[in-house]
Amino acid sequence: MKTIVVIGGGVTGLSAAYYLQQKLKANRLSAKVILAEGGDKLGGKINTVQHGEFIMETGADSIVARKPNVAPFIEELNLQDEVVYNATGKSYIHADGELKPIPDDTVFGIPMSIESLASSTLISAEGKVEALKDFYTANETFTTNDSVGLFLEAFLGKELVEKQIAPVLSGVYSGELAGLTLASTLPYLLDYKNKYGSIIKGLSENRSTFQRAGNKKFLSFKNGLSALIDRLEEQLSDIEVVKGVKADRIMKSSGRYTVSFSNYNAIEADYVVLGTQHQAAQALLRDGELNEDFNRLRNASMISVYLSFDVPDSRLPKDGTGFIAAGGSDLICNACTWTSRKWEHTSKSNRLLVRLFYKSSNAAYAELQELSEAELAKTALRDVEKSLGIAAEPLEHVVTKWNEAMPNYHIGHHQVVKSLEEKMGRLYPGVLLAGCSYYGVGIPDCIANGERTAQQIVERMLGPSEE
Numbered sequence: 001m002k003t004i005v006v007i008g009g010g011v012t013g014l015s016a017a018y019y020l021q022q023k024l025k026a027n028r029l030s031a032k033v034i035l036a037e038g039g040d041k042l043g044g045k046i047n048t049v050q051h052g053e054f055i056m057e058t059g060a061d062s063i064v065a066r067k068p069n070v071a072p073f074i075e076e077l078n079l080q081d082e083v084v085y086n087a088t089g090k091s092y093i094h095a096d097g098e099l100k101p102i103p104d105d106t107v108f109g110i111p112m113s114i115e116s117l118a119s120s121t122l123i124s125a126e127g128k129v130e131a132l133k134d135f136y137t138a139n140e141t142f143t144t145n146d147s148v149g150l151f152l153e154a155f156l157g158k159e160l161v162e163k164q165i166a167p168v169l170s171g172v173y174s175g176e177l178a179g180l181t182l183a184s185t186l187p188y189l190l191d192y193k194n195k196y197g198s199i200i201k202g203l204s205e206n207r208s209t210f211q212r213a214g215n216k217k218f219l220s221f222k223n224g225l226s227a228l229i230d231r232l233e234e235q236l237s238d239i240e241v242v243k244g245v246k247a248d249r250i251m252k253s254s255g256r257y258t259v260s261f262s263n264y265n266a267i268e269a270d271y272v273v274l275g276t277q278h279q280a281a282q283a284l285l286r287d288g289e290l291n292e293d294f295n296r297l298r299n300a301s302m303i304s305v306y307l308s309f310d311v312p313d314s315r316l317p318k319d320g321t322g323f324i325a326a327g328g329s330d331l332i333c334n335a336c337t338w339t340s341r342k343w344e345h346t347s348k349s350n351r352l353l354v355r356l357f358y359k360s361s362n363a364a365y366a367e368l369q370e371l372s373e374a375e376l377a378k379t380a381l382r383d384v385e386k387s388l389g390i391a392a393e394p395l396e397h398v399v400t401k402w403n404e405a406m407p408n409y410h411i412g413h414h415q416v417v418k419s420l421e422e423k424m425g426r427l428y429p430g431v432l433l434a435g436c437s438y439y440g441v442g443i444p445d446c447i448a449n450g451e452r453t454a455q456q457i458v459e460r461m462l463g464p465s466e467e
Contacts, residue, residue, distance in 0.1 A: 101320075
């Protein structure tokens with residue numbers, strides 16, 4: 001009987017194990033599947049904590065609702081009755097010492113209509129006129145391997161990109177737009193430009209794609225995102241799940257693989273799924289031929305600070321759900337989500353709960369890293385007072401540091417991943433890389449990657465070379 005080891009109990013590893021269980025049964029294949037997680041609980045970057053009436057997500061806070069695999073997956077797990085959607089409302093950009101609304105009818109700050117462009121208070125009249133060149137300037141050179149920042153600037157102008165689009169996109173993809181490719185961010189924009197002659201027109205013609213869930217673009221669960229992790233774990237009836245075991249090394253031996261652990265017995269495996277961050281995969285394989293590619297992958301860091309208050313969230317600006325700090329803002333934070341407003345389930349008495357983000361792209365990040373949790377909470381409180389005018393003492397704070405944990409898909413990312421795939425297939429054909437370090441940062445992407453990985457293994461087991 002074959003043995004399959006899945007290393008890493010984040011959403012990718014869990015999804016791989018879940019789909020392996022399904023696909024092995026469907027194909028009447030027999031295999032022992034072991035899911036090994038180094039921490040004491042599953043979930044990876046999904047972790048819900050509760051303090052009194054407040055629900056806080058210390059990692060990912062939601063799932064993009066429009067992704068096609070989301071609804072079927074939730075229904076399959078029988079979680080549809082637990083789903084909650086984000087409250088709709090305006091997002092703001094903090095610029096020039098005040099909160100300015102991101103116009104309606106935008107995608108990542110990119111206008112979907114001339115009316116949306118015209119309504120922006122973030123862009124000057126000259127910047128709006130410059131953005132109209134999108135309608136009469138053809139794309140003759142850009143491909144998906146080019147910079148998304150340069151692409152957007154070429155057709156929408158520098159001011160619109162810098163003041164309205166970049167703050168949003170840089171926050172989502174953890175990097176400067178000049179260093180991110182179209183392929184790793186918004187490849188469909190190139191298709192729209194080529195097909196419709198205009199990015200704005202292309203978005204307008206395909207607006208149903210972005211409004212598939214109405215204005216409710218994100219979802220969570222009544223008791224937090226960890227409900228997804230708990231339900232997945234419950235479903236793994238045929239999987240051996242071991243926690244608190246730290247994989248130490250993977251060695252190839254006679255067509256199989258020995259997975260050794262620092263605090264657990266070694267396992268002989270036919271297939272290994274590495275659902276870990278790329279640094280961990282690199283450390284497990286310890287192969288000089290792979291190091292050049294692994295070393296070219298990039299991660300960013302982030303500090304998350306929650307503050308809860310004995311203040312009604314009606315003190316917040318009307319219809320708002322949060323803001324992003326523009327370059328040049330006098331705030332230290334990069335962004336702030338008004339959690340109790342955006343996610344009503346997180347504060348049962350509608351008391352104020354906010355979450356502030358401090359990213360490694362921030363000029364002050366090195367200093368922030370050295371601060372204690374209490375000092376970081378005070379820094380966040382000053383940002384809240386400056387941006388929202390709220391100076392109340394917080395009830396509590398929750399600080400989480402994600403060090404080198406946020407994948408940053410730079411210009412050469414896809415080429416690096418392709419090179420790694422070729423080398424892994426040649427050197428370690430039974431070891432599969434999986435997860436957000438390579439194939440997409442969102443929860444739906446990780447679930448889809450887990451399913452593809454399971455399918456790859458099952459197809460190999462069904463192949464003529466397998467016993």
